[in-house]
Each structure stands twice: as structure tokens, then as C-alpha cells.
Amino acid sequence: MIKSKATKFTDLIIAFICLLVALICVLPMVNIAARSLSGGEFLMRKEVFLVPKGTNVIAYQTILRDSAFTRSLWWTALITVLGVLLSLVMTTMTAFPLIYDKLKGRGFFNTFIIFTMYFGAGTIPMYLLLKDVGLLNTWPVLIIPYCLSIFNTIIMRSFFYGIPDSMRESAEIDGAGPIRVLVSIYIPLSTSVIATLALFYAVGRWNSYTDALYFLDMTQKKYFPIQLLLYNLTRGLQSLDPTDMPDVIGIGETAKMASVMFATIPILLVYPWLQRYFVAGVTLGSEKG
């Protein structure tokens, strides 16, 4: 199709607007990165905006030397990995049986599962339950109580529905039981949705601080996930270990910026590679919410 001059012009305008929006998305991160890499004295003089001045990595060194921070980083990585594995297993276990038309009680199970998406007891009952069960102020409380997301289960179920029944049935004729069907057919065919859900769960776990805030008290600082630590740091509720702080002007400020970068970069490194998958995942989830 031949485009007229006017169309080309509006094309350029639209591209310009998109560029602007993209800049708005990126610039704050650039700003933080520049600040984290700058010398403290330039920060004090309000000269750092998008390009670091007096570039150095002292802030990053400081952060890495701070035992509380690094431990929290590793700890969060650990519970993210554990949590994602548990969540994926749980999600598969929930979604897979529900695709069997023949499953007796399928309607009941569906209702039983989906009802929890629309009606929840709330924070206080959950808190009291965890207190009675004895999970309060222990580390599993960060993994177990929210390990199954019904929304993600629906995404996975929709994906499983997309796999033709005939494959399953032919495997059944060859004598494969449900577990065999799941392991040999469904899981290999759904790596994309598993990757998507792994991303969703990982982002959720990595970014969440609510459960730690609710269910851990201040004496359990060693179990604080990175986001809660960051919240406390940026709010001045908790400070980096002063003995580890090098005697550099404005290091407190740049170190904060560096910690923000640390908490952000792992996810920002991963998500662009999974874009194709999570776009498909979100679309699947919207089909039957």
C-alpha cells in the first residue's frame, strides 16, 4: 500500500509520542542508576540527573559488604526459587485434573477452587490462623500461605485445554495413566506457559513485602525479604551497618540507590526474554477469568 505524505507524517508523530512514553518509563530508572554511580558530592550539589558524575562503584561495594543486605538478597533469591517450584507444582496439580471431562465431581472441584478467588476471609482471619497453626514468625510463612494463585491456575488450565484431547486419549489407549500423560505429554508441551507462570510467581514473590510485614515481627529480621528491607532502608526505619560504611561523602544516599538497583536488576534482566510467553499467558488468562 502506498502511503500518502500525511499518513507518513502522522506515523512519525505517533512514533514520537511512543518514544516519549517509553522515555517516561525508562528515565526514572536511568536517574536512579546515575545517582547510584555518582560521587556523593555531586549529588549534594544537585548536579546528577541522567548521566553519572564522578563515576564510581563505591556504593555497590558498600552494599555488597553490608551483611544484612546481602543475606536478604540471597534469602529472597532462595525463597523465590523454592516458592516458584512449590507454586508450579501446586498449580499443575490443580489445573491438570480439571481438564478431564470424565472426572467425577469436576463441577464441584471447579466451584470449590474458583470461589476462593472471589471471596476471601481477609487479613485478620489469616493472621489468626497462622498464629494458631504456629507459622507466624517462621520462614515458611513467606512461601506456603500464598503458594497457589487461582488466576494462574486458570491460565494453566486454559493452556491445557488447548492441547488436543486426542493426544491424551491415544496415550490412554496405549495404557498410560494420568500421571504418565501429565509427565510425558502435557508438561513437555506446556513449557511456554510454565515459563510464564514461573515468571509471574517469581515476580510476585520477589516484589512482595506485605506477607513479611504482616506475619514476621521485627525480631525476625534475618527472614526479611529484600523488598521489606528496602522499604525500611528508604524510610530510614533501618540503616546499613555503619561499621561497613566507607568514609565517603553522601555514601548513604548513593548506597540506597544502589540497593534499589540490586533489587530491580534481576527481574529486569529476565523479563525481556520471556516477553513472547507472558504476553500469551496474559491473553489466555483474560479469555476466561
Place this chain on the structure above:
Amino acid sequence: MPEELTRGEWMDKAGDSRYESRIPAQILRRISGFLLFPAAPVALFLAIIVSMNYPGLLPALIAAAALSFVCGPLAAAIRTVERVRNMRVNGEKLTYEGGLLPTALFFLKISALSVGTLGLYWLSGLSNVAVEKYISSRVTRAGGGNREGSYKSGFTGNFLHITFSKIVVVAVPFAILCMMGLIPVRQHSDRLWEYLSTRPNVTRPTMHLWSLAQKTIYNALTGQPSAFTEKVYYNEATTLIWSAVLLFIAAIVLIPWYRSKLLKWQIENTVVDGYRLTYPAVFNGYFLLIVRNAVFTALTLGLWVLLGFNRASMLAFRAKETRLYVPASAQASRAFYMVEPEKLAYTWKDSVAETFNPVSRRRTGNYFRRYWTLYLLLLTPIVYLVVFKYIPMLYIQIGAKINNIIIPVWDVPWGSNYGFEWFIKAFQTRDFYLALRNTLMLNGLDLIFGFPAPVILAILLNELSFRRFKRVTQTIFYMPHFLSWVIVASLALQLFRPSDGLVNAMFEALRIPTVDPFNINAQWVVMYVVLGIWQGAGWGTIIYLAAITNINPELYEAAVVDGAGRWRKIWHITLPGLRSTIVILFIMRMGGILGSDFERAFALRNAFVQQVSDNISIFVYLRGLTAQQYSITAAVGIFQSVVCLVFLFAANFTAKRFGERGVI
């Protein structure tokens, strides 16, 4: 002398006999069924109990009882006539010549049974009192004095109470109702149904346990093949045996066991004058209860056998008085068995053996053998959901109880105002009022400004014609979604810092007044909404872009041919194509209008702006978890959940009214 018929011939002969059920007959059947057994004894029973307390009501109750005594048999009698008259065999009408005798028989039967039942009840009550007297005579008390004791119910006590009442109030009546035929028992045997459907006058695949018992007795009386001698009946036999076994176990083992546990618990947790009571004679009490229950179970079963016998004799009488119908079909059915002689060799032992032999249960057996792993898979998620989603719903009760942070929720006494105390108090609290207002305000602004943003952005992206640039732009748009609210908040803290924030530096360069949203209420609200758009708009485009790719491209081509420009294409094709997606997402947002985003608001808030920033979830956190006022915050939580649910249903309903697909 029965004729020898082949199966086909029998089918030809019997196939024409049918029963024309009409509405009056059906209604009569129901009414007579109801009046006969449950209504009459219950009315009499009520009459006796109520008249002891309210003598004025006695005549009315006697009238009611008499009504059911007279009307029940009458209805049954009419029904019998009606039933025979509606029968057609080979196109011929049947006649009924039974006269009034059946009515009289019914009357006798009902009177006898009611009196028998009442007598049983009476005896049962007497013996119960006797047992309890015995038990209380064995209770020892350490202290003296006659002051009233107090009873401390703990969790175990509650559990025992609840399960006991479940068994007594739910399970046993359910079993009895099953036996009485008020709750149909689904027949799981296809073979039985296949057989039944070859018989005239059978039209439904469900049967009652009670009718099974009746049929068995009737068949035994009339010398026909019965449940225990005939292969085709083996499922009936199994059902009868198992239900009898289960009822027996429930009646004489489970209930007394529970009851003795309960009594022991009650006694040992009763404190009189500061001393606990002890009960040494558990076994004797238990034994007495077992004996008592066994006796009464036997008596009740005996009554039921009588009832069945009586019913069977009724059927036999009716069959004798009904010309043409029963003799013909009885002959026919005999003949039917004769053509398949191997069935006659079956004894009830064989049927029991078959029940335990999986081959004969191939259908259900195969199903579970093949698919039990599915249930195994579901087991863990179900347990998880029960523990972490459904059991917390039980903890909601704290919202209706007195605030207490030490005693377990179950043992806390109920609050005043019928448990609505905390709801009332919440609405009188200024903080809650502010939280409610802020939640509605922030969500409303999000809806107005934040909802259209992804639509606009998606259309913009769709119009973008440079491929590679588009892909990179999309990736960048999705980025903010992956930042947590803590990070977004610290970004915002940097950007909007009055002294050296990026935004304020730009504003200064552009000669716009600088902002300080972390200190000024109105600016904080604007920042909250803007950051919401910043974080969510790009991610929100995914769904809309997917919907746009589903729009038929021929529409655009046709529009171009008609001379439509870019804006017309957007207005007349893209937007209408997005309509249903927009509606669905709007429903979800409306459903969440009272939901509050804790992470977002809590990360952004501070003490200076708490007038506008504290939504319901922050209220719950600060009041409930920090200040340990569990009751009021749990009540607020229920309020929020219920209102959310109502909003969701309302929005869903509205969307369906406008012809859109709903979400539920």
C-alpha cells in the same frame, strides 16, 4: 401354569401395557406418601408435646392429626383407584373392585405404626433418662455444697458436641429418610436399570431404599424371585445389606461412643465450688448406652419390618383385587426368567461374592482404578485451599465476638448487638470512615483516569508502523510492571524531591511551580493515580493488543476502500472491536471498587498525607495487626469482602444485561 415365552414374545405382549400418569395421579401419589408416614406421627407427637405447654392449641393439633389420619388413607385409597384406572394393557382399561377395604387397612396400619412409633419414642426417652441417672449417680465431686457448677467448654468439647450433633441431627435422620424413601438413592447398576426398563410401569432410574425393602418382602411373600435369590437384583441386595450394616454401626457403635465421650467431657469440665468432677464409670455408661441403642435399633427395625410386611400385604391385596393386570404381568415376568435359566441358579451368596469381585463392578471399578491418581493430584491443592482459604472463613467469627488476643478464637464469647457490635462501632469510627472514603476516592480516580490509559496506549501501539521500534517500545512499556511498589515509591521519592528531584528540575526549567506530593494531600492523590498509570498502563495493553489482533483485517481494508482515514478506522473499527474486552475489564475493576491495594498505598504513604492515603487495608493493618484490635478489623474485612462480592455480581449482571459475556 406359566406360559413359556421367548424374551421377544414377552416384550411384544407386555410392551403394550403402560401406565398413563396424569397430574392428579402424581399429586395424589405425593400427598398420600407424605401424609401417611411422616405427617401423621409427627402431628401426633407435636400434639402431645405442645398441648403440655399450650393447652389451648390442643384441639387444633388434634384436628390436624385426625386430618392426616383420615386424609392420608383416603388419599392413598383414591390413588390406588386412580392408578388402576390409568393403566392400559393391550389398549384395554382395567377395573378396580377393591372397595373400601384398602382404606380401612391403611387406617389401621397408620394408627398402629404411629402408636408404635410414639411408644418407642416414649420408651427411648425413659431409658435415656435412666441411663443418665445412672451416670450422674456415679459422678463424684471433691468439694461439698450445692452451689451451681460452671461448665468450661474447650476445643475438644466443642468438637465432640458438633460431631455428635452432626451424627444425630444430620446423618441418622438422613439414613432414616433414605430408608423411608424420601431421598432417592441413585441406582448405580446399568444392568438393573436395563432390566427394570423392560418391565411395564417403571419409568425412572432412581429407586428408594425403602421401596427396595418393600419389593424384596413383597417378592418373598408372593414367591417371586427376590433380591437375595436373583442375579438381576444383586445390586438391590448389596444396597440393602450395606445400608443396614452402616445404620447398625452408626446406631449402636458410633453414637454411644460419641455420646459417652461427650458425657465424660461434660462431667470432667464441670467445675463445682472450684473442684472438677470426675467420672470413673466410663465403660459401664458406654455399655449401657450400647445396649439401649441396640435394643431400640432392633425395635425400630422390627417396626419397619412390620411396616414393610403390612405394605406388602397391601400390595398383594391390591394385586388380587385388580383384575387382568397383575396376574398377566406376573406370568409374563415368570416366563421372562425362564428363558434365561442360568439366572435362577443364583443365590444371594453369589451376589455377595460378585459384589466383592471387581469384575462385576467393572464400570466403577475401572474408573477409579484408572483415574484415582487425578484425585491424588487434587488432594494437596484441596487440603491447601481448605486450610488457607476456607478455614480462615471460620475465623471470621472473631468479627462478631469480644475482642481478645489471648484466648483461642473459638472460646471467645459472642459480642453484643447479636454480634453486630463491631460493624456498628466501625461505622462510628472516624478512621474507618476516612479509610472507606479514601478507598472509594482512590479507586474511583483510578477507574476514571487509569482505566482508559491502556486502551489509548494500545491503540497508539497498534498504529505504530515501525516494526522493530514497536517491539522495543513494547518491551519498555512492560518494564514498570515488574518493579515492586517499594521500588516505585523510592523512585518517586527521588523524582519528586523538592530540592533535586528530576521532575522538579524539569518543572523549574519549564517555569512550572514545583511539587511536593509527599507532603501535600491533593498532590499525593495525583501522584498516586499517575504512578498507578505509569506502572500499569503498559502491562494493561497486552490484553487490548491481543483483542485488536483478533479484529478481522478485512474490515480495515474495506474501510480504506471506502476512503476512511486513520481516525475513522480507529473510531469505527478498532474501538468497537475492543468493546467486549473493555466491558469485561471494567466489570473486574468495578468488582474491585472497594478492594484496596495495600502494597501500593502503603509504600507511598507517610504520616503527613495519611488523611488521604490510608485505605481500608491500611486501616486493617494498623488497627488490626499493629494495635491488635482483631474484632473490629475482622468485621471491616468481612464488610469489604461481602461488598466486593456484591459489586462483582452486580457489575456482571449489568454487563450481561447489555449483551456482553460476563466474567463469572
